[in-house]
Amino acid sequence: MARAVTQEKPSPQTRASDPQVVPHLFPAPAPAARMRARHHGVLFAFLLLVLAPLVTLGGYLWLRAADQYASTTAFSVRSEEGTANLGLLGGLALLGGSTASDMDVLHDFLLSQDIVAAVDARLDLRAIYARDWPRDRLFAFDPSGTIEDLHRHWHRQVRVIHDRSAGLITLRVTAPTADQAQAIATAIHEEGSRMINDLARAARIGATLSTEEELTAAQDRVRAAREAMTLFRARSQIIDPQADFQGRIALIHMLESQLTEEMVTLDLLRGATRPDDPRIAQAERRAEVIARRIAVERGRFGGSDPAGTGDRPAPLAAGDPVMADPGMAGDGSPAAPDDGGAMDYAHLMAEYERLLVTQQFAEEAHLAALAAHDLAQAGARRQARFLAVHVRPTLAERALYPRRWVILGTAGLLLMAFWAMGVLVYYSIRDRR
Structure with a gap:
């Protein structure tokens, strides 16, 4: 029976001392890391593209950017609805409303150039928003700008939040002082109320215009029929x-x-x-x-x-x-x-x-036209729209804008992302060589 050949495992001392075994099982340790030219380039790019802009932006935000106070208000469009009295003309239907939503119309008006011109005429928006010019060229308004420039600056200072499901509009206005922000918010509410009243007035005029024309025509027919009857009686000398x-x-x-x-x-x-x-x-x-x-x-x-x-x-x-x-x-x-x-x-x-017969028909038509005209006027009065304010323009006690830390953090994230993408692109090109 053959004897089993056993091989002894080398001891740790043998591994450490045997030059043929140690290099094969354990590679030599890596040399110490040291800064290379590409590392200096990446660091310099970080300082140039991330840190320097952040320091510059932070210095501008805290040293030159003027404080902005905010005023908030919220309102909705309401209409007076009622039950029509159809006892006289039971078949007439109620007056219809407008095809577009009043809230959508008001939302577009609050962002339009018309309201900018109207508020500017009342409060001089150019002087308000150009108070810190040219010290603050980032957030202040250039007084030499046109109405289009003021309209563009309006979108930066006025934020309109439209909740379509609830039918509410929330308005936030910022200005260099708290009183100015509240005054602008109040002026916006008044101009919006005026626009809604104009829409209601136009709706009343449109609702009663057709019925008024029909009433005038019916009155002319009744007058002509009665005049013809009077001439007939005068000619025949018979009353009845x-x-x-x-x-x-x-x-x-x-x-x-x-x-x-x-x-x-x-x-x-x-x-x-x-x-x-x-x-x-x-x-x-x-x-x-x-x-x-x-x-x-x-x-x-x-x-x-x-x-x-x-x-x-x-x-x-x-x-x-x-x-x-x-x-x-x-x-x-x-x-x-x-x-x-x-x-x-x-x-x-x-x-x-x-x-x-002509006179009786004309009188009946006149009665129907008169009832339709009265019903149209009553319906127009019931559907009068108005702007209901449930949050009056607030008066701020401290400046919340510009949000310096938010702006600085957002800018930092964007700069870091831009710098990281640049580094990844550089190393991707370098590895392909």
């Missing part, structure tokens, strides 16, 4: 043709009743007396006069007869002299009426009814 017509119908019925009585009396006389009895002649004359009057009154309703036959009453008895045509003379020619001429009642009533 319908009442006059009813009266003449009643007159004809009365005359016919009297004629019937006279004819009965005449028949009785003819049967009881001699033919030459004078009472018979008197009865015949009375019947003839009544029959002629009936014919004249009936002729008023039919007008002139183109055939020349007239409107004759039915004959009572053959050969009766009373039954001769009461509208004809003895020679067969038409007899002249005793009232100055017959009136064409058919055309008269037709014209009167036409004028009456």
